[in-house]
Amino acid sequence: MHKxxxxxxxxxxxxxxxxxxxxxxxxIAASSDEDDDPQSKRKAAPATLTMPTMLQKYKDVxxxxxxFYVRFLQTSPFHQDRLLKALQWTLWLASAIALDAKNxxxxxxxxxxxxxxxxxxxxxxxxxxxxxxxxxITGSWTSVSLSRPKFTTWMGRCLSWSMIGxxxxxxxxxxxxxxxxxxxxxxxxxxxxxxxxxxxxFWLLYILADAAQCSVLENEEKTEKKKTHLRLxxxxxxxxxxxxxxxxxxNWDTKPWLPSxxxxxxMWVEAMVSLYQTSRTVAD
Numbered sequence: 016m017h018k019x020x021x022x023x024x025x026x027x028x029x030x031x032x033x034x035x036x037x038x039x040x041x042x043i044a045a046s047s048d049e050d051d052d053p054q055s056k057r058k059a060a061p062a063t064l065t066m067p068t069m070l071q072k073y074k075d076v077x078x079x080x081x082x083f084y085v086r087f088l089q090t091s092p093f094h095q096d097r098l099l100k101a102l103q104w105t106l107w108l109a110s111a112i113a114l115d116a117k118n119x120x121x122x123x124x125x126x127x128x129x130x131x132x133x134x135x136x137x138x139x140x141x142x143x144x145x146x147x148x149x150x151x152i153t154g155s156w157t158s159v160s161l162s163r164p165k166f167t168t169w170m171g172r173c174l175s176w177s178m179i180g181x182x183x184x185x186x187x188x189x190x191x192x193x194x195x196x197x198x199x200x201x202x203x204x205x206x207x208x209x210x211x212x213x214x215x216x217f218w219l220l221y222i223l224a225d226a227a228q229c230s231v232l233e234n235e236e237k238t239e240k241k242k243t244h245l246r247l248x249x250x251x252x253x254x255x256x257x258x259x260x261x262x263x264x265x266n267w268d269t270k271p272w273l274p275s276x277x278x279x280x281x282m283w284v285e286a287m288v289s290l291y292q293t294s295r296t297v298a299d
Contacts, residue, residue, distance in 0.1 A: 104129070107283065157170070233249065
């Protein structure tokens, strides 16, 4: 069963070659007789972008990307999940494209990889419960608004407490899905789906609280960079909304409310927006 998963180094300047002070090996062919004859002297050839110059220009590009990648992962422990999420849903998209192209074997292989990444993300999120507990105690997930401080404080509390409800229920569903095959019964599968649906109701609460908090902050934010970040966050919440409702419903797996392509397609778009938003933050 295919299960859902939630959610600067500077460029070196080119070296300018001075034709009067440096010698191009390709131009040493002139004979000494020609050099002695004023009539045979030729004008210096114009500087051209040779292959070594091009390599010099682009040789640091891979290193800059590697440094950015390392900084991307080191900035926040949640960034690894965003990369895995983008890979998971991109594999699903490739699987869907392969299926439309009548390549069932490739589609099945890509779908299996996507599912394995989905369950890997379940396992890593087991470690995130303490972050929600810490946020509930300290209020670290709260961004207090100047115009509506009490409202945004309450929304921050909703963010942390909704995840305190979400993580254990998701883990319960994950454990039941991971039971050995001989222990997989219809009753176990039904319980796993039920735990998953209830966990997604907490996730839906998180989405709504985050959207409410971001809306207030975006209206009073002055800098364009921060406004863009908040608008991208609102877009992500909008993309999450229908899948969260879909997975929150009873019998979401046996009597789905939305087609799987619609749900998974929204999740893929959100993953791309999330990656772009995070990359902007890391690059600043």
